[in-house]
Amino acid sequence: MKAAIQVEHDVPVAVSFVDTPVPGPTDVLVRVLACGLNHLDLWLRQGGTGDTLSLPRIPGTDVLGVVESVGTDVDGALIGRRVLLYPGQSCGQCEHCVFGHESACRGFKILGYHVDGGYAERVVVPENLLVPVPDNSLNWAAVPVAYITAWNALVAKGGLRAGQSIAIWGAAGGLGYAALRIALALGADPVAIVGNTDKKVWLRSNGFEGHVVVRGKNVVQEVRAHTGKRGVDLVLDHVGAHTFNSSARMLATGGHLAFCGVTSGHLTEVDLRRIFGRQLSIAGTWMGNYADLTAVVELLDGCPEAMPAVTAYFDLDEAAAAQDEMSCSETAGKFMLVFKQQS
Numbered sequence: 154m155k156a157a158i159q160v161e162h163d164v165p166v167a168v169s170f171v172d173t174p175v176p177g178p179t180d181v182l183v184r185v186l187a188c189g190l191n192h193l194d195l196w197l198r199q200g201g202t203g204d205t206l207s208l209p210r211i212p213g214t215d216v217l218g219v220v221e222s223v224g225t226d227v228d229g230a231l232i233g234r235r236v237l238l239y240p241g242q243s244c245g246q247c248e249h250c251v252f253g254h255e256s257a258c259r260g261f262k263i264l265g266y267h268v269d270g271g272y273a274e275r276v277v278v279p280e281n282l283l284v285p286v287p288d289n290s291l292n293w294a295a296v297p298v299a300y301i302t303a304w305n306a307l308v309a310k311g312g313l314r315a316g317q318s319i320a321i322w323g324a325a326g327g328l329g330y331a332a333l334r335i336a337l338a339l340g341a342d343p344v345a346i347v348g349n350t351d352k353k354v355w356l357r358s359n360g361f362e363g364h365v366v367v368r369g370k371n372v373v374q375e376v377r378a379h380t381g382k383r384g385v386d387l388v389l390d391h392v393g394a395h396t397f398n399s400s401a402r403m404l405a406t407g408g409h410l411a412f413c414g415v416t417s418g419h420l421t422e423v424d425l426r427r428i429f430g431r432q433l434s435i436a437g438t439w440m441g442n443y444a445d446l447t448a449v450v451e452l453l454d455g456c457p458e459a460m461p462a463v464t465a466y467f468d469l470d471e472a473a474a475a476q477d478e479m480s481c482s483e484t485a486g487k488f489m490l491v492f493k494q495q496s
């Protein structure tokens with residue numbers, strides 16, 4: 154089969170032919186229809202992340218495909234089903250796995266990062282990672298990583314529900330945009346925080362009609378003003394050191410800070426009086442669980458306007474160029490590999 158492979162760090166992925174993987178007894182072989190690109194793919198390319206990575210590796214974490222064959226212990230009725238792949242593999246036995254929090258498993262491995270992923274015509278995964286999806290859009294391939302992270306932070310941990318207010322940092326970025334769409338689909342009232350007016354224009358061009366705050370020194374006051382100075386029920390913060398205190402100040406008494414990234418650094422000073430005096434809760438999130446993907450697929454199935462925005466589609470042969478374009482892009486529009494009909 155044809156695959157785009159990260160052979161070593163600091164070079165573009167290279168397209169070549171490799172043996173088609175063979176499913177073990179509890180695995181399935183999935184023919185890839187489309188594979189969304191992620192920044193994780195660029196980190197694999199760059200290396201130096203501190204993760205234990207072994208190369209060569211086939212990248213590709215967000216995978217939509219069709220089950221083509223199954224292992225000896227798997228129900229053959231799955232063959233022909235269109236599926237998304239939950240992008241993590243875990244031990245299945247530790248306390249986290251047993252309670253459905255597999256992203257907390259110490260043995261957690263990410264598809265396309267620690268094990269071979271979807272920059273290939275076919276991929277083998279354990280049967281229990283499949284989530285069936287409707288046969289209506291290739292854009293499902295842009296869902297898994299961004300949407301399960303957002304769902305886990307907002308809903309599974311943050312308890313977001315209709316009528317609540319939420320401020321979302323980086324709302325024109327991949328995670329922020331997924332959070333924005335989920336919040337709207339749930340009937341919540343999101344305030345989108347973006348870094349510049351171009352991103353505000355991008356949100357408007359993708360149909361977001363709600364409140365947008367362009368980040369400046371009054372960002373806290375502007376968010377609070379939207380709620381009549383009450384503060385919001387939730388904040389999604391994946392920026393870290395530069396925004397943590399602002400996030401805490403945006404929250405209403407009893408509010409919830411969903412915290413899932415440190416792109417601006419990981420050390421900051423915090424006035425702890427604000428945390429306990431205002432009875433705030435803070436929950437860290439790292440990716441999400443299988444149950445988050447099934448929940449978000451159900452939501453999107455009934456709410457197609459919440460599907461991801463896709464900027465450009467590429468052939469597998471263009472994988473390196475697609476990565477280059479993604480690395481220059483500042484908005485959430487996804488880049489996606491689409492596979493031609495294969496033999």
Ligand SMILES: [Zn+2]
Nearest residue numbers: 244247250258
């Ligand atoms: Zn485990």
